[in-house]
Amino acid sequence: NELVASNGSTLLDEDGDAPDWFELFNPGATSVDLQGWGLSDDRGEPFRWVIEELVLQPGEFRTLFASGKNRQPTETAPVNPALLPGLRVWFRADQVNPNDPTQVRQQGGNLFLRRWNNRIAGGVAATAANPSTEPLWVASGLGGLPALRFDGANDQLLLPRVIATNDFCLIAVFRTSQSHEIDPESTAGTGGTGGQHYLFGAQHGGDANGGSGLSVGSNGVSVYEHGSGYMPALAVGHLAPGTTPAVVAVNYQTRHPGLFLQGVRVSEGLSSPRAEVTAPIEIGAGAYGAFAGDLAEVLLFDRALTEAELLGLQRQLADRYGIPLYEPRHTNFRLDAGGERLILTRPDGTTADEVKFDAQLRDVSYGRQPDATGPFFFFAEPTPGASNTTPASGEALVAPTFSHPTGFHSEAFNLSLTTDTPGAEIRYTLDGSEPIATSRLSTGPLPITDRTGTPNGISMIPTVPGGAPPLGEVFKGWVIRARSFKAGALPSPTITGTFWVHPKGRERYPLPVVSLATAPANFFDPTLGIYVPGLAPNGNYSQRGTGWERPVHVELFETDGTLAFTQDGDVKIHGNTSQGFPIKGLDLDGTGGRGRRPFEYRLFPDRSRTEFEHFLLRPTGHDQMYAFMRDEMMQSLAAETGAESQAARACVVFVNGEYWGLHYLKEKEDAEFVGYYGDHPSDDVDYLEGYAAAKAGDTAHYDAMIAWLATADLRAPENYAHLQTLMEVPNYIDYKACEVFFYRWDIGNHRLWRPRTPEGRWRWLQFDNDVGWGGFWAEQPAWEFNMLAADLTPDGGLHGHASEVTTFLLRRLTESPEFRESFVNRFCDLLNSTFLPGHTRERINQWHDILAPGMAEHIQRWR
Known part of the structure; x- marks a missing residue:
């Protein structure tokens, strides 16, 4: 229909x-x-x-x-909460005794709740601080059962103490007719301070910690954390419960909240940066907003539940209250x-x-x-x-056409915009924004000329506090975005093209060229812009989540002038600490709200892959002010071991027609990446980054392996043999050999994956070597640093990265004589092949020769 x-x-x-x-x-x-x-x-x-x-x-x-x-x-069997361990709070409105004056206060014909007794023996009760904060008890609230009715102003119940920290699960049955403000998912920001309706208030956690809270509305649900300086939404569910009863669950696992609504997961959430996250103690209101609606039941566990347990509980509650699950x-x-x-x-x-x-x-x-x-x-x-x-x-109108091909031209020309639709007019922009009905009207050809002498525009905007402008004029092209309009018809899609005029034509650059077009506000506005310090704490560029993705149009021009593709997509900032540098990494998503399809092109001629949901434009992270090649050069060496590594090509980037410097067009390591190279469906893998929650799948297998290693005697051959069924030991040896040889001190930043099959084993990925070989924050002289010893010593070295957790696996494995022999032999093999000085010098020179022709211009842009 x-x-x-x-x-x-x-x-x-x-x-x-x-x-x-x-x-x-x-x-x-x-x-x-x-x-x-x-x-x-x-x-x-x-x-x-x-x-x-x-x-x-x-x-x-x-x-x-x-x-x-x-x-x-799928059919989910209901689960009785009483049968699950860890249940510490169980409130039910239908268990309130309306004849007990210790529980309710009668006023006229109404009953107000004073004390909500816990169904768990010896468990804490929730109480109102005074009569003005007591919610109304109604005999027929949700599904014909009693509920507490909160007024959205003063009503609030309090628990006497925090029940759980870091790992907990909170489940509730509610109904509201109010919508709430939906903020983007992020680990920083002050979004949760206006427009929220807190079913569970978030306690202030001070400078280091955070209190968790849950805001609900008819248009969605969001998890917030409250601490000094900010109140971000770490998990946002856009699924709208409407004004009907709903069951919601927040499941924290090692400070990482997952969010469920109506029987489905609605957000994977973001890991909290706070040292500790406490479960809420406020019901019905928080410091920055109150809940208006009915609440029938609350459950709080002092552990994270499995997804099966969560779904079973939601089914149980849905059946009780007649809630149709999604x-x-x-x-x-x-x-x-x-x-x-x-x-x-x-x-x-x-x-x-x-x-x-x-x-x-x-x-x-x-x-x-x-x-x-x-x-x-x-x-x-x-x-x-x-x-x-x-x-x-x-x-529905079709897009207009350009009279000339996009890309580089050696002479000026007049560009015509045409449409075959009678009665249609063409509107266009020159600043990267999409045309609207009031944009410039096309009345004749546009002169496309060499823009030498044109003052710098967006390149003069500081991208960090105190950022320096380019040294002189940057090279520029024309970004033309055009669209057809006609009364009574739907406007056409936008056609986007970048045109450069220079005497050398395409030979102006010996590298691939990527042109990005977007409304200037998407990158540079103080509120919306993702590339600038802006108004957000720690900089707009440090924000995370879908709310900090922006629409972009991407064109890729090969060195022979071929337009590889032109496509809409989304863009967000890529990187962690490197995002605070003037030039920033970008993550381009072809399947986001704008593009809706992957980038279908063989981005890397030496690899067979032709479909990419994401790719990166990375200015080498921490190496951008040093050699500008560390990660790419070292990954090319590591690839010789057979390890999964990111393909990379140096390229030139333009933003809205202005030269933006050298970057690396690079594969993104994610579930899609490991699925392709592992020849396994990307939706059926466990993919971990760092030591936080999984980015795909879960950590159950990894956690079980680490728990087993904590007590296993790897000197016993049978135990070492069992270990090899859990992880690919040769791959791990290659990974650690490269890490040691490269002096990659950032050992806490690791990525690993396995197929979610009974025989699936863990493999480690090579990535993020930009701090290696004496680069950023290296101990000098770097060639004398004993990286292997540091990798085995949990003393807080390597700038705090050498911890009990990060060094555990290598320390335990080296207790096995068989592993030690394999590690030493393999390292010696690599020292006599991939790691030979002559071979590595040759590889350095190869990357140098690629970068050298464009480095002077890049340095002038990002001095």
């Missing part, structure tokens, strides 16, 4: 992503059982995705995601925004419905009006899960 094949923000799924979606509608008078029906975008494969269980009631609209995630609801359905295919067909097939193979659509616009739906029976129109206001009653347009 309706579909969106280029979704940017019309509808978010339970992960907070914006995948394609379509809507099924039953216009009949009887229900339709869709079990066994097929959905596909290919007539030759009508059962590409089969509905497992779905009954469409008369007049019902049902939205499905065409995300490629391949998910269907049942997202995701097909195993996506819709092509360029146009294709969508087919619904009955179990007997006959076609029930089919729609063929042409190129689609971002955030514009294509649907029938009237529902089910009418022709298809375009809707600027999509209505997922509801009738198509918003204004419809029968025409």
Whole structure:
């Protein structure tokens, strides 16, 4: 009945992503059982995705995601909270005795709660500080059962003490009619101080610690942490419970909050930077906002629950209160925004419905009006899960065209913008922003000239406090963004092109060139800009989460002048401490809200990979003021061991037409990366970064391995043999040999992965060697530093990185005679091959020769 094949923000799924979606509608008078029906975008494969269980009631609209995630609801058995260990608080409004004056206070015909007794024997109770903060007890609140009604102003209950720290799980059943302000996920910032409605208030944790709190609204739920200087949202759920009853859960595992709503995980959350995170003690209000609505039940565990336990508990609560849990359905295919067909097939193979659509616009739906029976129109206001009653347009304009190819030109020329649509006009911009109806009107050819002599623009904006401007004029091109408009029609997509004029043409640069186009505010605005200090604590560039991603258009030009690709996407700052340097790493996402598809191009000629959801533009991290090649050169050496390493190409970057310096176009190490090189589905891996929670999968296997190693005697051959079933020891030896030889002192910053199979073993990835070989913060003279000894000594050396945790694995393994022999032999082999002085000098010279032609211009830009 309706579909969106280029979704940017019309509808978010339970992960907070914006995948394609379509809507099924039953216009009949009887229900339709869709079990066994097929959905596909290919007539030759009508059962590409089969509905497992779905009954469409008369007049019902049902939205499905065409995300490629391949998910269907699974039956979850309810779990009784009393059977799970660690339950410390269990409040139920239906267990309040309305005749007990110690529990309730009667005023007129109303009952106000004084004390909420804990169902756990010996457990603490929640009490109101005074009569003005007592919530109303209502006999029929949620699902016909009693609930506490909070007024959104003064009502609040307090626990006498903190119940849990760092690891805990909080679950509640609530209903609210108020929306709350949704802040971006971040580990810093002051977002949680206005517009929030705290079902559980966040206690101030002081300078080092943080208190956790939960704000809820009809439009989503968010976890905040309160400490000195900031109050960020570490987990944000965009799934909207609306004004119906909902069950929410916050699951902290080693200071990392996961967020669940209506039976599904809605946020993986971000690891807290605070030393300790405490569970809330305030119910119904916090320092920066109060909850207005009904609360029926609260459970608090002093440990993190497994996902199975969490889902079972949510099912138990949903059954008790008659709450329909969210049942997202995701097909195993996506819709092509360029146009294709969508087919619904009955179990007997006959076609029930089919729609063929042409190129689609971002955030514009294509649907029938009237529902089910009418022709298809375009809707600027999509209505997922509801009738198509918003204004419809029968025409969607196509993008205008350029008269000349984008890229480098040796002579000036006049650029014409044209459209084949009668009555349409073309609007354009020159600053990187997308055209709107009031942008410049194209009335004739645009002169594209050599911009030498044009004053610097955005390159004069400081990107760090006290940042120096370029030394002289930077080289510039023209970024033209154009769009067609016509009364009564939907505006066209935007066409974007970068044009440079220089006597040398494409030979101006011997490297690939990447051009980024975005509204200047996305990078440089004090509030929105991700590339500047701005107004956020520790700099806008230090913020994290989807709220700090910005739309961008990306063009890649090869050295022969070929336009490799031109595509919309999202961009965010990449890196940790290096983000505070003037030139910053960028993470480009082709599958974000703007692009909706991966970058499909062979970015690295020496590798076979042709599809990238992400790639990086990295100015070498901590090495940007030194050799500008450490990580890339060392990774190219490490690759000779067979370890997974990031491919990299030096390139030149432009932002909105202004020269932005040398970067490395680089693979991003993530689940997609290890899935490709490990020849294993990326959605079925455990992928860990540092010593925090997993970025994909979980840490259960790794935690079990470390726990076993804590007591195992690796001198016993059978134990060492068992270890080799848990991790790939030769890979780990190569990883550590490179780490030692490179003097990569940042040993706490490691990445590892395994397939989520019974025989899946851990492998370590080579990355982030920018501090190696005497670079940033190295002990001098670096060639005399005993890195192996430091890697084995948990004394706080290596600038605090040599801890009990980070050195544990190597220390334990070296207790095995077999490991020691293998390590020494392999290190000697590498010293006589990959690590030979002549070989490494040759590799250094290779990278030097690539960088040298452009280094002077880069230094003038980022002096």
